[in-house]
Amino acid sequence: MPKLAPKLLIAVLIAMVGTLAVAGVVYAKTYRLSASKSKLAFNVTTIRASKGSVTLSMANPSSLPHGIAIKGHGKNVKGKTVNKGGTSTVTVTLKKGTYTFYCPVDGHAAAGMKGKLIVS
């Protein structure tokens, strides 16, 4: 494999980022997760996201209703509660920090349907 000079690589990266910024691209990122089929849990316990607009989109393959919500640093935004086969989505603009994502259905977060959302 040919070695690219690190300086060239950095120049290419800067050029790419510059182009995206000029084009006005918004970095709204969607992080997909899923509720457990059989437990009061999500399939992930930690999500890392970039600051700005953050979207969590949770699939629900369980026979119980579930939803996705984000709280912390004065925010508490809840997505819809959905039944089996549905998808609950929540979008929040977040600053750097550690937040909690959780299921807003009564008792579910306390039973384990929660995790850490680390925004940097």
Ligand SMILES: [Cu+2]
């Ligand atoms: Cu739930």
